[in-house]
Amino acid sequence: MPLPARESFRPFWPLLLLALLVFPFSGKTYGQSASVVGAIVDAQTKQPLGFATVYIAQTTFGTNSAENGTFKLTGLPAGTHELVVSFLGYETLTHKVTLTAGKQLSFRFELLARANALQEIVIRPDSNWRYNYGVFLKNFIGQTANAAKTEILNPEVLYFHFDPETQELTAEAVKPLIIESKALGYRVHFELADFKVNFANQQTFHAGYPRYEAMKPRSKAQAKRWQEARLKAYRGSLMHFARALYNRNLEAEGFNVRKMQRRPNPSRPPEEEIQAGLKRARALASGTITIHKSGEPEDSLQYWLRMKRLDKTVAYLYKDPIPYEQLVRPDASGDRLRLQFEDILNVVYTKEKEELGFVNQSLFSQRRAPSFQNSLLSLTEPYTFIEPNGMILNPHSHFVEGYWGWEKLAEMLPLDYAPTAE
Numbered sequence: 001m002p003l004p005a006r007e008s009f010r011p012f013w014p015l016l017l018l019a020l021l022v023f024p025f026s027g028k029t030y031g032q033s034a035s036v037v038g039a040i041v042d043a044q045t046k047q048p049l050g051f052a053t054v055y056i057a058q059t060t061f062g063t064n065s066a067e068n069g070t071f072k073l074t075g076l077p078a079g080t081h082e083l084v085v086s087f088l089g090y091e092t093l094t095h096k097v098t099l100t101a102g103k104q105l106s107f108r109f110e111l112l113a114r115a116n117a118l119q120e121i122v123i124r125p126d127s128n129w130r131y132n133y134g135v136f137l138k139n140f141i142g143q144t145a146n147a148a149k150t151e152i153l154n155p156e157v158l159y160f161h162f163d164p165e166t167q168e169l170t171a172e173a174v175k176p177l178i179i180e181s182k183a184l185g186y187r188v189h190f191e192l193a194d195f196k197v198n199f200a201n202q203q204t205f206h207a208g209y210p211r212y213e214a215m216k217p218r219s220k221a222q223a224k225r226w227q228e229a230r231l232k233a234y235r236g237s238l239m240h241f242a243r244a245l246y247n248r249n250l251e252a253e254g255f256n257v258r259k260m261q262r263r264p265n266p267s268r269p270p271e272e273e274i275q276a277g278l279k280r281a282r283a284l285a286s287g288t289i290t291i292h293k294s295g296e297p298e299d300s301l302q303y304w305l306r307m308k309r310l311d312k313t314v315a316y317l318y319k320d321p322i323p324y325e326q327l328v329r330p331d332a333s334g335d336r337l338r339l340q341f342e343d344i345l346n347v348v349y350t351k352e353k354e355e356l357g358f359v360n361q362s363l364f365s366q367r368r369a370p371s372f373q374n375s376l377l378s379l380t381e382p383y384t385f386i387e388p389n390g391m392i393l394n395p396h397s398h399f400v401e402g403y404w405g406w407e408k409l410a411e412m413l414p415l416d417y418a419p420t421a422e
Helices: 119-123 129-140 220-234 238-246 271-285 301-309
Strands: 009-012 033-042 053-056 062-064 070-077 079-086 093-099 104-111 150-152 158-163 168-173 177-181 186-198 203-214 255-264 313-321 328-330 337-339 344-353 372-379 384-386 398-402
Touching (some): 033 093, 062 070, 079 203, 093 104, 129 158, 129 186, 129 203, 238 372, 238 384, 271 301
Antiparallel strands (some): 053 062, 053 079, 079 093, 150 177, 158 168, 177 186, 186 203, 255 313, 255 344, 328 337, 337 384, 344 372, 372 398
16 A cells, blocks of 8 residues: 655646646736637537536636537637636546637537546445545645645545555546635536656646636635635745746745756765675675675664665755846747746745745654745756746646645646635
C-alpha cells in the first residue's frame, strides 16, 4: 500500500494550469467583453444535444445549450481561454480560444459518444478504495484549513489504480466531480482529466477542467466571511504572483523573488562510493574483515549511513533581486508575456504567514513559529506564457514546491476573481 507523497506538484488546470484557470486587471482587455455562440451536436447522427454544458474553464462563465443544441456565452473577458463542452455519455471537448473585446466567435461542436473504456474498472472491487481516496483528498483537495471545509459530494464516481512497479497511484472519474467549498463559497464541477501520485519521486500531478458556481450566502455575515476567505486565499497564491509579475509590481504586492540554484552537496560522497562503503561495512559487521590498501581499518556502518542521509544537493540563494527582463518579455502573439528564466525562483510572500498545518505537517520536524510563505517555481521547458489574468498557459511547463506545493484545490479561485470587486 503506498505511502503519502511529499508536498510538491505540477499543477494543471488546463485553462490554466490545474490547467488548475476575468477580471478588470489590464485596462487594454478587461472591462470590455466578448461573446461565443454556437451549436452542439452528436458527431455521428448530427442530432442536436440539448442541455450540454459549455463553460470557460476555471471561471464562473458557463451555460447550458438549449433543446435545439444552440448556446450563447456573453460578457466574456478578452484573452486566451479554454472553452469546455461536456455532456453525459460523451467525450469532453476542449478548445483554446482567443477572444477580442467587442467581438463574437461562432462554433459548431460535434461530440463523440464515450466508449465503455471504464466499464471494467466500474465492476472491479477495490479493497483499498478508502485508503486511496484519503491519498486523493490530501493531494487534490489539500490539508489546509479551507480543505477541512471542502467536500466532494459524489466520491463514488472515483476509481483508483496503484502500479507497484512504478509506485504510482492514478485516479479516474466517470462523471465530473462536484466539490463544495464551504470556506470560499463555491461549488466546483471538475472534469478530471488526469491524477497521479508518484511515491518514488514524491511528486503529484492533477489536470482537469473546473467550472465554478458562486454559492448563495444565507446571510450578510456569511457573505462577508466568504469575501474575506477568498481574499486570504488569493493573497500570496500562484495566481496573485503571476498577475503581479505580469504587471511588474512584485515588490509592491508583497513578493520577494530571488534566484536559487541547487548544486551537489560537497559534504556527501558520490552515491556509488556510499553504496560500496555500506556493502563493505555490512560485510565487516557480519564477520568478514576488509582492509584498505593503505592498511587502515574500514569506516563504520554508522558513518556510511550518516553519509547516505545527507541531502544530495544544497541550495544557494542569490542576494540581489532578479530584473524583470530576466523573467518576462513581450510576445508577438498578443497581450501574453513569455515567462523564461534560469535555475529556480525562490518566492517569499511577505504579507502573510504560513498556516500552522504547513509548519507542523511533519511529525519529526523541529517545531518553529510560522514564517513568511516561501515557494519555489522552476520551469520544466525552456519557456512558457502567462496571461494578464494570472494563467500560466502550459500546465506541463512548470513545477512548484514549498507553500504553493502544499496548497491544493481548496485554495484555488476562479480566474474571474477580482479582489477589488469584492
